[in-house]
Amino acid sequence: MTEKEKLQKILDKLDEIYGVEKQNFFHSEPWQLLLAIMLSAQSTDKQVDEAIPAFFERFNTVEAMADAPVEEIERYIQSVGLYKNKAKNIKKCCGQLVEQYGGAVPDTMEELLKLAGVGRKTANLFLSDAYGIPGVTVDTHVFRISRRLGWAEGKTSETVEKELKERLPKEHWIRINFQLIYHGRAVCTARKARCAECPLEEWCAKKGV
Numbered sequence: 001m002t003e004k005e006k007l008q009k010i011l012d013k014l015d016e017i018y019g020v021e022k023q024n025f026f027h028s029e030p031w032q033l034l035l036a037i038m039l040s041a042q043s044t045d046k047q048v049d050e051a052i053p054a055f056f057e058r059f060n061t062v063e064a065m066a067d068a069p070v071e072e073i074e075r076y077i078q079s080v081g082l083y084k085n086k087a088k089n090i091k092k093c094c095g096q097l098v099e100q101y102g103g104a105v106p107d108t109m110e111e112l113l114k115l116a117g118v119g120r121k122t123a124n125l126f127l128s129d130a131y132g133i134p135g136v137t138v139d140t141h142v143f144r145i146s147r148r149l150g151w152a153e154g155k156t157s158e159t160v161e162k163e164l165k166e167r168l169p170k171e172h173w174i175r176i177n178f179q180l181i182y183h184g185r186a187v188c189t190a191r192k193a194r195c196a197e198c199p200l201e202e203w204c205a206k207k208g209v
Contacts, residue, residue, distance in 0.1 A: 006203040010149065011172055013199055014179040022129070022178040028050055030105040030130045031062045035090055037125050040116050042081040051079050062103045066094035089117025107131050109182060120158060128174040137177040138165045141184030148193060150205025 001009075025036035025048060034053075039048045055076040059065040065073070073087040080086065093116040097103055105126070106112055113124035124135040136142075138157040142164075146152045151165035168176060184190070187198050195201050 001203075005200070006206065007151075008198050009203050011169070014176075014183070017199060018179040018182045020175050022175065024129050025049065025095060027056070029062075030064075030126075031094070032056055032103050032120070033130050034095075034115075034122075034126050035137050037066070037122050038090065038093070039077060039080050039086060041086075047080045051077050062094050066091060066098045086117065092116035093118065105130070106150070107133065109135075120124040124161075125177065128177075132174075134170050136161045136168070136173045138164070139177065139181065140142070141179070141181045141188075142177055144190060145180045145184055145188050147198070148204065148206045178191070 020113055025033060027033040027036055036048055036052055039051065058076060059068055064109065068091065070087050073090055074083055077083045077087060085148050096115050097105060107127065109123050109127065112118050113120065121137055124137040127133040128135050128137065138161045143160050144155055146160055146164055151167050152160040154160040154163055164176070165173065187194050
């Protein structure tokens with residue numbers, strides 16, 4: 001079996017097990033989705049899902065968020081990780097959106113990376129989820145599993161992102177993130193890859209690594 005055929009087998013299996021559609025965080029506006037993704041760093045989806053309804057009800061416009069005292073923002077997001085630092089970034093980010101973009105969220109990587117608290121991972125995820133712009137979001141699960149599968153060898157998330165874009169069909173770029181997150185939580189964990197129960201085992205380049 002060629003490497004291309006192995007790759008397709010894995011992608012087909014991921015589609016079969018984890019699906020092709022991701023459920024996004026609660027939001028009605030792009031700026032809300034951006035903030036929800038920012039909140040999700042080093043936090044669980046459950047923590048974010050529980051915090052954001054009241055958060056967005058209290059601050060229902062990007063202007064209201066920009067004008068809010070940091071301490072009040074903190075009170076609404078204190079159940080998520082690193083909430084104090086996130087509150088500062090959220091206020092500053094919303095101020096930038098109001099002052100520089102009229103309250104809209106830009107749709108390019110270059111502009112998003114100028115916003116407080118927005119790194120490449122957040123920007124990629126936002127662009128794909130909000131605007132359907134294909135990109136590969138490399139978090140710890142994607143970084144670890146793509147290297148175990150032999151898809152990438154890079155030592156940084158940006159290098160792995162570049163390698164995956166070169167290897168994966170473009171139609172898989174967006175969904176590979178949530179599929180590998182689910183797979184990383186359930187089977188290919190950080191502590192140890194449970195190869196004996198892995199549905200991708202027969203095509204994996206680095207079994208048990």
